[in-house]
Amino acid sequence: MSKHLQAIRGMHDILPERIALWHCVEDTARQVLAGYGYAEIRTPLVEVTDLFKRSIGEVTDIVEKEMYSFDDRNGDSLSLRPEGTASCVRAAIEHGLLVQPQRLWYRGPMFRYERPQRGRYRQFHQIGVEAFGLAGPDIDLELILLTARLWRLLGLSGFRLEINSLGDADERLAYREQLIAYLASHADQLDADSLKRLHTNPLRVLDSKHPQTQQIVAGAPSLMDHLGEETRTHFERICRGLDDAGVAYRVNPRLVRGLDYYNRTVFEWITDDLGAQGTVCAGGRYDGLVEQLGGRSTPAVGFAMGLERLIELLELAGHTSEPPLDAYLVAVGEPAQAAAPLLAERLRDAVPALRLLTHSGGGSFKSQFKRADKSGARYALVLGETELERGVIGVKHLREEGEQRELGFDELAAFLRMPG
RNA sequence: GUGGACGUAGCUCAGUCGGUAGAGCGCAGGAUUGUGAUUCCUGUGGUCGUGGGUUCGAUCCCCAUCGUCCACCCCA
Numbered sequence: 001m002s003k004h005l006q007a008i009r010g011m012h013d014i015l016p017e018r019i020a021l022w023h024c025v026e027d028t029a030r031q032v033l034a035g036y037g038y039a040e041i042r043t044p045l046v047e048v049t050d051l052f053k054r055s056i057g058e059v060t061d062i063v064e065k066e067m068y069s070f071d072d073r074n075g076d077s078l079s080l081r082p083e084g085t086a087s088c089v090r091a092a093i094e095h096g097l098l099v100q101p102q103r104l105w106y107r108g109p110m111f112r113y114e115r116p117q118r119g120r121y122r123q124f125h126q127i128g129v130e131a132f133g134l135a136g137p138d139i140d141l142e143l144i145l146l147t148a149r150l151w152r153l154l155g156l157s158g159f160r161l162e163i164n165s166l167g168d169a170d171e172r173l174a175y176r177e178q179l180i181a182y183l184a185s186h187a188d189q190l191d192a193d194s195l196k197r198l199h200t201n202p203l204r205v206l207d208s209k210h211p212q213t214q215q216i217v218a219g220a221p222s223l224m225d226h227l228g229e230e231t232r233t234h235f236e237r238i239c240r241g242l243d244d245a246g247v248a249y250r251v252n253p254r255l256v257r258g259l260d261y262y263n264r265t266v267f268e269w270i271t272d273d274l275g276a277q278g279t280v281c282a283g284g285r286y287d288g289l290v291e292q293l294g295g296r297s298t299p300a301v302g303f304a305m306g307l308e309r310l311i312e313l314l315e316l317a318g319h320t321s322e323p324p325l326d327a328y329l330v331a332v333g334e335p336a337q338a339a340a341p342l343l344a345e346r347l348r349d350a351v352p353a354l355r356l357l358t359h360s361g362g363g364s365f366k367s368q369f370k371r372a373d374k375s376g377a378r379y380a381l382v383l384g385e386t387e388l389e390r391g392v393i394g395v396k397h398l399r400e401e402g403e404q405r406e407l408g409f410d411e412l413a414a415f416l417r418m419p420g
Numbered sequence: 421g422u423g424g425a426c427g428u429a430g431c432u433c434a435g436u437c438g439g440u441a442g443a444g445c446g447c448a449g450g451a452u453u454g455u456g457a458u459u460c461c462u463g464u465g466g467u468c469g470u471g472g473g474u475u476c477g478a479u480c481c482c483c484a485u486c487g488u489c490c491a492c493c494c495c496a
Contacts, residue, residue, distance in 0.1 A: 306496030373456040
């Protein structure tokens with residue numbers, strides 16, 4: 001690029017030619033979420049840094065090295081949000097929303113200082129969904145079914161669903177001890193990263209990609225065996241529900257998530273079509289987080305999906321946008337040009353849904369028709385000297401065969417209301 | 421943060437074993453002074469990412485830097 005001014009690394013402009021795909025995902029998601037009774041919430045992009053430290057976890061990569069943090073003029077440390085759950089929980093506590101069950105969703109940009117890669121950006125967009133105050137497995141199931149419906153409506157297939165249960169806090173603690181003991185006995189065979197995590201975040205070693213570490217992990221004690229009766233039943237009921245709903249899934253006992261606040265259910269929707277960043281949607285239960293952030297103990301489940309990743313999949317699937325315009329108004333000659341704006345206004349009054357672009361800048365019939373064609377409009381509306389004299393508007397089909405016709409205003413309005 | 425590939429026209433790319441660059445598409449105009457998309461003709465196109473070094477001379481070689489892409493890591 002020869003320009004000296006350019007967008008910040010890993011942060012991308014979304015250009016008009018691609019915006020239709022964003023609308024498609026956003027509108028479909030909004031429609032699905034409304035259908036399940038979820039309400040949208042919007043929170044600031046910036047929060048006190050401490051909020052993320054206390055929720056995501058001090059020793060996670062996100063908090064340790066990926067946050068955009070800065071001091072404001074008061075000397076308070078603030079951060080661009082790296083994810084949405086923490087803000088959502090903070091807002092819910094702050095406004096007393098948690099006195100009753102709440103189903104909330106949000107969307108917007110998130111920021112993480114990572115090395116950009118396919119499907120991974122420094123500013124990226126998520127839609128997140130959170131359900132508060134509901135402890136039963138039915139709500140975990142509802143969230144997963146909701147996502148499955150969304151994929152269906154978007155025409156996306158080929159995802160696989162992986163689920164796991166991390167157990168309650170005490171179950172996990174007991175397992176953690178055993179896992180550390182096991183891993184420590186094989187310490188000499190672990191890769192450096194896993195060795196570092198052995199005592200800080202041993203569960204993360206389970207989903208290491210390192211081949212040799214994976215071999216060790218294969219022989220590790222299973223988290224599933226450490227689940228208590230209640231946790232196990234909770235998990236089984238989700239699996240049963242998925243079976244009954246006909247949603248295929250795979251229990252992956254090595255699925256853990258990178259954020260500290262998860263307990264019990266975790267799940268991921270994964271695709272093989274995006275290279276290394278295959279997780280399209282992920283989430284889980286976080287029953288302890290609300291209390292941890294100063295609220296009353298409140299069970300909660302949620303997930304987030306990456307919009308850039310979904311949109312790239314839609315592009316791969318060959319999604320194209322609809323022709324955006326119904327009509328393009330061609331006006332040649334001074335009197336016609338003077339009359340065109342008023343004609344356009346009257347048409348918009350008469351046909352509120354009409355998508356009409358009026359030519360601007362004058363020019364010959366030829367050049368205006370070229371514009372009309374490129375605009376993608378279905379019809380050209382023609383206003384020239386002759387039409388003006390006769391009090392009619394020419395209507396020409398740009399996308400199909402058909403004679404150019406001359407219609408009076410009322411006829412034209414009727415035609416544009418019910419074209420074709 | 422680590423490793424690798426790559427930055428040439430608005431876009432996709434070619435090219436110069438070092439002598440300041442081409443194609444296709446696009447865009448503008450014309451063939452048709454009231455009709456687009458097809459066809460034909462003409463025109464428009466670039467500080468060869470940026471900065472420095474070597475050289476008589478650098479888009480090409482060297483170094484740095486910024487950016488893109490891929491993988492690791494991590495995650496949506």
